[in-house]
Amino acid sequence: MGPSVPERPDRNAIDVRGVGKVFGTGDSAVAALDRVSVSIRENEFFTLLGPSGCGKTTLLRLIAGFDYPSEGEILLYGEDIAPLPPFKRPVNTVFQSYALFPHMTVGGNIGFGLEMLGKPKAEIAARVDQMLKLVRMEALKRRRISEISGGQQQRVALARALAPQPKVLLLDEPLSALDFKLRKEMQIELKRLQHETGITFIFVTHDQEEALTMSDRIAVMSSGRILQVGTPRDIYDRPAERFVADFIGETNFLAADMVGSSNGQARVRLASGAELGAALPDGLAPNGRVTVVVRPEHARLVKQGGAISGTLENVVYFGTDTHYYVRPDSGGDTFIVRQQNTRDGATFTAGERIGIAISDDAAQVLRD
Amino acid sequence: MNRAGEIAAKAERDDIRSRWLLSMPALATIFFAAAGPLVIVLLCSVLEPGPYGGVVWKFSPEAWISVFMERDIFDDTLSVADAHVVIFWRSVKLALLATVGALVLGFPTAYFIATRSERARDVWLFLITIPFWTNLLIRTLAVLQVIRNEGVINTLLIKLGIIEAPIQILFTDTAITLGMVYVYLPFMVLPIYASLEKLDFRLVEAAYDLYASRVQVLRRIIFPLVKPGVIAGSILVFIPAISAYVTPSVLGGGKNMMVANLIELQFGQGRNVPLGSALSISVMAIVAAALLVYVRNTGGSEARHG
């Protein structure tokens, strides 16, 4: 369908430079975006992730052209698209509410963009059929929108946005209205579509699990700023900031003192007195008090010893793994440990005295 | 301003300009065929009447004075113009009576409709709306048929032996009032209904729970909460009533004039355009005052939400 996927794409599909957006004036002015900059590569599945109100949808709308930035520039393949109205930008959107035209059929909706572009009827018909095949909905071409289910509507919205072969596809929380099973299916579908068409996808969501499973790269946003950009692995294993660490998955935060550092690695001392190796984010060379994050699955429960000792408060069984909630002797928040359930693994019961072992490559120092 | 800000500002300006352009035809039509000429009336009210009707371009406050006063033709002294005062007083009186009458009949009716089931409500609303859209003249004619000496009421009363000779209802102030109540009743019912529909009857339940009687519930709970609807309905009846033309014309004969008939006279036989203009402005002033009362009482929320 589209170009085959090059190994190392070298062009930026979208460049966002210092973009700010302010709503309202004077005392009631609100900065939805605070001078954000990010580059999205061609043929990428890029996700904007953050809680509601963080500005991700605003940024999407600026890229689509439904609103104008208060400052900064937005480039599409190097060209400034800010003065272009939405119908002149080769960028298409899949809306959260789908926004399918109720007075047209499925086929009519999908072909709409091509119609507006003035393509000949034969070409439009061919493309519509192609799109229907792509999203596996050939039988529904002549149906009215009111007659198809939510999941089907979602696919139609997708097909409609892909039909004109845009350079960039914007998806504004398109899966939020779907039930769990359908969501999972669509996540795989979207991934497949992106690979097949080679179109750059910019996906907006507040669901961190969704972001982690689907994206090539993620930008974590909060309060109008981009906090971190990286691959899902980077974001998960090496969160740069407290917010990122807290927002993505479960984390344990430990107060610690710097003991020494070299080559991006630090040695810290925990409240329990034990010393630990921890990774340092780039450019950070702190002294004194720091916060260290440890993912629950990177720690292990041991009957004796370990970096932290405490009492096992709660054991929650999840089928594939079990969560253990430990109250450390040295005070502080409950520490969560996640361990896979193996046949002959050691079992722990609530109320037991327990130790937590943390390997040297499990911890990361936070940029506070 | 940076480039992005310029683009944003230009888009904003373009948008507002296109909105003004879209509104232009409507504004122009209303200006030339409704609002604009009012200014001309204002102007005419301070000019001199021409010899054959029309106006002469000379300033004169006579018209305004003549609204309530008349000059003695011999010694130029001013005295109250009884004829005009009577007419103004009749207009205000009958309009108020009509409003009260419409309220007394209309409130229970609105209440009744609001307390029906969802489906029945639509039917009753439809029934109330039909007279609303029927021609004013036809409805007035219908009233005339009923109250005239050979009409339904008199014929019935005579047949039942209650009276011997027909009661003269037509061509009296009473006829006009009855006619106005009849004609403007839907205007009272609909706003009150709108208010009642929003009433949370759980409050009524709470009141009963606290030992209130039916009358007290009506007086202390229901009525205060639907006051906006009552006021809206009253204004919607009062304003057309005080400026009524057709109803007093048909039901009052030539004798029981209301302000609108007096105004018409000045533009017809009376040939006193400035006086007619001054009278018109006076009516507008009364209406504006009533509207002010309305806006004040609804806290201006109607104006805000449009």
Add this chain to the structure above:
Amino acid sequence: MAERFSIRRQPGFTAVAMICFVILYVPILVLVVYAFNAANSMSEWGGFSLHWFEVGWNNDQVIDASLRSLKIASAAAILASIVATMAALATTRRGPYRGLTFIYGFINQPLMVPEIVTGVALLVFFSRVKVWSGYSGLGYLIAAHTAFCIPFAYLPIRARLENMDLTLERAAADLYATPWKVFRRITLPLLWPGILAGFMLAFVISLDDVVITEFVKSGGQDALPTYMLGQIRRGVTPEMNAVSTAFLLLSVVIVTLFFFASRKRS
């Protein structure tokens, strides 16, 4: 056995409401019934007959006035609908901007000024224009009717527009539709029921107008209501009943259509 206590019941209200409905409909029904009265009188019933309808139908002046009313109403309703649609597009779905309240108030102005005042104002103004331009046709009536029909057409159109999903138009723009195409392919088809409702409202309002037409018309330019007014002043005839009944029927039909149009796709 005690009656179940209903919190909604107020003593006497249902009775008054019923009386009210009776009062509302009896005069009209009397009028309609007597339109079919064979006798030449207004009070004696002489049997069922369509005689008076025939008289009205054969009355040139009635036909003439009716046609004129329909002409004016059609023209005014069409113009008012077009103009009101434009105004509705300009004033809805937007935060406040300078002049919005003014435009909104101005559009509703005809509703706030008593008809007698507008009537005489137009009389003065148009008589000047007539002298100055020499034109004396239906234009003045159509203009006046359009003006006071605008707010009536505006209301249902605006209501429908506000309930429309703004995202649909955004989606169309996103799919390369220019603003004009967005209007023609998305906004207009979805707005259409509202426009239709506004048209019908304006049509009925124009047909029913008495006062403004009375003052704006030139000699011989009677619309049906003003013709009837003239006749009634001279004395009521059964013919008037017949004409009124026909008029009534037309109004009821239009209002019923209006009800259905505004109900259907909400």
